[in-house]
Amino acid sequence: QRDRFASQMEALKRYGTAVSAETASPPDGTDRIAITFDDGFTSVVENALPVMAARGVPATIFVTTGYLGARAGWIVKQEHTNYHEVVLSARQLQELPGDLVCIGSHGMLHRDLSRLTPDEATAELGQSREELEAILNRPVRLLSLPYGGCSPAVLDLARKAGYERIFLNVPVDTAIAGGDDVVGRTNTTPDDWGLEF
Numbered sequence: 001q002r003d004r005f006a007s008q009m010e011a012l013k014r015y016g017t018a019v020s021a022e023t024a025s026p027p028d029g030t031d032r033i034a035i036t037f038d039d040g041f042t043s044v045v046e047n048a049l050p051v052m053a054a055r056g057v058p059a060t061i062f063v064t065t066g067y068l069g070a071r072a073g074w075i076v077k078q079e080h081t082n083y084h085e086v087v088l089s090a091r092q093l094q095e096l097p098g099d100l101v102c103i104g105s106h107g108m109l110h111r112d113l114s115r116l117t118p119d120e121a122t123a124e125l126g127q128s129r130e131e132l133e134a135i136l137n138r139p140v141r142l143l144s145l146p147y148g149g150c151s152p153a154v155l156d157l158a159r160k161a162g163y164e165r166i167f168l169n170v171p172v173d174t175a176i177a178g179g180d181d182v183v184g185r186t187n188t189t190p191d192d193w194g195l196e197f
Contacts, residue, residue, distance in 0.1 A: 001190035006051045008190065009035075013055065020102040021060035021142055021167070021183070036060045036167065036185060038106055038144050039072060041085045045092065053100055061096075062106035062144035062167070063088060065128045074110035090135045104142030105129050105163070112149035113157075121154060125161035141165060155182065 012018060016031030023032065035052065037044045040063030052059050067073050069089030075082055093103060105128040107113065113121040125143070132140045141164040145154065148169035158166050164181060171184040 002047060002051055004190040005048060006055075008188070008192075009051060009055050009057050013057070018055075018057040020058045021104070021165070022102045034058075034060055036062065036144065038062045038146075038169070039064055039082075039085070039110070040068075040088045040093075040106065041072070041082070042088055042092065043085060045088065045096070049096075049101070053097070058100055058102065060102040060104060060142065061088075062104045062142070063093065063128075063132060064106045064108070064110045064146070065131045066108040066110070068093075072110070093132075093135050098138075102142065103132060103136060103140060104144060104167075105132055105140055106144050107146050110146045112147045113145060113154045114149035114151045118153065118157065121157050122161065125158055125163070129161060129163070143167065145169070150182075155179070 012033050016033040019032045019034055021034035021036050023034070035057060037048065037059065040061055044061060049059060064072070064074070064087055067087040070087060072082060072085045072087055075085070077083065096103070105125070107124045108128045109124065111124060113124060116124065129140050143158050143163040143165070144167040150168055155166060159181070165183055166181055167183045167185055169185060169187065171186055
């Protein structure tokens with residue numbers, strides 16, 4: 001699927017400016033596009049990053065820190081497409097090029113924070129961020145909510161934990177979501193667009 005993914009990256013560069021998800025929205029209305037990946041799978045580094053690096057397209061990877069260097073344990077069904085995926089290790093995270101890759105949190109154990117108690121959600125948010133900051137030796141300001149599990153209480157806890165931008169897994173109206181720091185996304189796979197781009 002690398003060829004299809006490469007064609008997507010070429011098309012996106014024609015439609016807007018590719019930026020890190022950490023980049024603030026421009027006041028002039030310029031179209032900016034951030035490419036994000038949830039979970040922190042090694043397959044993203046092996047397959048997507050070389051394509052993106054060759055085109056100068058930055059990536060933002062949201063990492064589930066409770067499974068660093070291990071199989072994605074939250075996927076329990078063996079028939080699931082991603083059952084055998086492995087999450088990046090601490091060393092692999094440290095070796096990623098900082099000018100190309102921004103790292104954000106995807107929680108500790110990939111749990112739906114809206115279904116946890118406030119104490120459990122606070123622990124997920126805080127521990128994940130602290131672990132990533134210790135590994136990377138730089139601030140971690142971005143959060144992608146596992147399963148898009150969002151509620152006003154979760155957003156409040158995320159802000160208190162120090163996250164400056166919170167990503168959902170669906171497009172979102174920021175007025176409805178509760179602030180400019182809540183960002184919606186559109187899910188895309190390499191199969192979504194053909195090679196004609």
